[in-house]
Amino acid sequence: MDDRDLVGRARRGDPEAFTQLMMQYQVPLYNMALRMVGGPDDAADIAQEAFTRAWQKIRTLRDAPFKSWLFQIAANLCYDHFRRGRRYGEMPDEESNKVIGLGILTPDPQERAEASERNRLVRESIEALDHDMRLAIILRDVNGMAYDEIAGVLGVPLGTVKSRIARARAQVQEHLQRYPDFFPSTREDAHAE
């Protein structure tokens, strides 16, 4: 796809090119993992491990789009996380000069406060989904991927993607409808207003 130039350079061992790919995908990849596993530290571990593996294996990437391939690596790590409660990507900090990169966490207090009840309920409803449905709907509604791209990440047919997304939405909706104020406009009695 369009990362071709950077991927080509990264395949030849150019860390700058790979770093640019990381810069481009770190936020979406991290958010995919975050919505899958819930915890920021686990999500960051998974994203870090996915980047490390992608970098180590990038020479094996042929025609597949880098993005799908990267997300597939991260998705597999999420499944591993669920299966084994495994953690990844401990920073190799035995020698402090090997790696820097501990970012400074800057949670915006205001945003936290506004991370309203609403978002909490949405997260809760996503976490109630089984892993397959959860991943499909995250790739669609968090990452904005098209169905064929999702099929590439998941390695399943389009029909399966369609069905997982639909069932996930129905379950999330059902979950959210337990909270009467969540969908005011869809409640039948709302027409009375």
Add this chain to the structure above:
Amino acid sequence: MPSEPRIPTEPTLEELSAYLDHELDDDARARVAEHVAGCADCQARLDGLRQTAYAIRALPMETPTRTFTIPAKPRESLRWAPVAGWIGGVAAAMLIIVFGVTHVPFSPAGTSSAAPASKTSGRLAYGPPQLSQGGAAAPTTHSDNIPADSSRAFAAKNTVTVTDPRNNARRLSLMTNAPTYATDGWMVVDGTMSGDPSSNVGQIHLVLRRGSYGVELPISSETFTNTDSIGFEGTYSIAALRLPAPVSGSYTLTATWTATDGSGVTLFAELPVTIK
């Protein structure tokens, strides 16, 4: 009550969901649209799915809790290895525009004064820096927003503006108050996001990096907000940043700004910074 016979078959849950995503083929889409138009129940089902999808899409994109790194070389042991001379051949700031995950066709906006767009080929464009004060269409008066004691002479050398080629109004400017700092110095970074009403400072990622390692720099404040742009600033003690030993060397200050319009287009502004 049964559906009227003339209304096409009741769409399935999957069809309604895929309809929302524009993922049905033309025939199926037409059939669902026609049915929904005449069936209040299905209209309500569709609305419910749509609001559910929107609720998920409204979750904030969060900032990673740390900067990601890679080993210096694939399949080799982890080792700090600055990429020697990477900045060496670059006279001034280098412009890089990275298009993200977009399938949006290129559609030039009104003005076409931006040099970088014409240099764009494919998804990645390199070109000369476009200085803020030179950008005819740039609505920013960035340099007016930095303290008067900042060196204008240095600022001119260490300023870059990148423009979204799909939308020349959308720009990201980045500057530092000097190109070179002492290891015990303070670096002031200023930036301006223009032309995107949905922009906020939280969308900016600022990283000081060398080779494939970097530290994320938190943005300390918004310097101004007006109808079409937002300024941001951060002041950093070089000594307090977790930079690799030896600290002296050539770094790249990178600001990325990803559009929130669903296009995934990322503006990527880079400036060389030397610490000695």
